[in-house]
Amino acid sequence: MNALTVNSNASWQARVAHAFSRAAPRYDALASAQRQIGQRMWDSLPDNAYNILDMGCGTGYWTQQLAKRYSRAQITGLDLAPGMLTQARQRYGVDIHWQQGDAAALPFGAYAFDLVFSNLAVQWCRDLGAVMGELYRVLTPGGQAHITTLLPGTLEEIAVAWQRPEALLQPPNQASVERAMAKSGLTINQQTATVERFYYPDLQAVMASIKGVGAQLPRPNTCLTRADIAAAKARFEQLRQPEGLPVSYHCLTLQLEKSL
Template sequence: MLQAIDKQAVAVAFGRAASGYNQHAELQRLCGERLMTLARRGSAMQVLDAGCGTGWFSQCWQQNGHRVTALDLSAEMLRQAESSAVASHYRQGDIEALPFADASFDRCWSNLAVQWCSDLRQGLSELYRVTRPGGQVLFSTLEAGSLHEVTAAWQALGSAAPINPQLTADDVAQAAAGMNIQLHRLTLTLAYPDALSAMRSLKGTGVGHLHQGRAGAFLNRQRLEQLEQVWRRDERGCLLSWKLILGVIERE
């Protein structure tokens, strides 16, 4: 599945989010922790963190004794990562055109980043290319049906939800056709005190960047009050449900 994605605009959106990213990144941490349980153990490995963000999981790999190369589309995200010394090397670049030689890494890790690929097949092929035989590609992405609370709330107000379309599990499997891949699916539901906090969490991690612009998605006080009335909630607050796909490719 091909998507029209303005990579420069994505980089700018994540650059704006960089300074406050970690305080909004609960989803990324929870998803990455699940993905980490699927990684085969090794010692003193060369690891690529593709779409590293501020480097939370770069640091996890490094603390476990591995040499990490942190890569991100956003220069500002890389600066945040480098300021925390989370990796051995830092490179600005695109997952769909990785600036590395074939078979450079023992593990290629990409937590909630490949959804920004214009062509997922190309992104996964690049991660596969730079992984050594016997290594692993570990990635996660959003699945279609994520954020149904956002969709329902905005539809109740007669507007399109300010979220991007996501891939199905079949789309991901087709993108990895010919590779030795296992897919795992899960749903994580997070709660926020109010609709504003929920929407801020999307913006704060860059997820609120829309490929097709912001038509109909403007937030003002009246719109927020309306969202507050229709947003799905439980005793914890306003809910955001994320459907996730975790992928493990064994490099042969």
């Protein structure tokens, strides 16, 4: 990796951390889609675990749920955004260990966790191979990682409405994820690709749900006029369903294991 790549990744991480830190105070009120997606993998978690990492913990909702479910476990919540961790500490206290850090360079020793939980976080990591390698390193033999991440096609309706697909997150495709996992040495016990669709009453509600959880990074030198907004509303209205304006999340749910 050359210096230019390192600097580019550092800049990207700083932008992501800033966007999510800004979103932290209102994250939980607007994260209903993210929470419903996380619920999909809750029932697949193992019966017992003793050292657990919530990787990309945000404001700590799932971290706290893990602490309740595994009452005898040591729980760690890790996030790149300091603002998210501030909210987590305020809401859930110091019984949980809150750690700032990068999923591609986890600040923990080898064999530190027997369970890693990560809901809609790794799509923000540019080096997916490094993330999978770090998961392999920090898991104990027989340890599991339960992950949801996003695939291409996510927020496609917003791309249509604004006609600016380059402004949206461009996650890796499923084949790229599978290659990264295979290279890491992790075993895929289960993987499921689904499309989760959520509905909103109007464009304002749609954009609040996205911006409110930090999921759109600001584009420099962009100034939207009233005409731009009206045109976006008109294009989005063409997609309206009886339930409302649709927003699609193309999700990949993974259950991974480090072999004994």
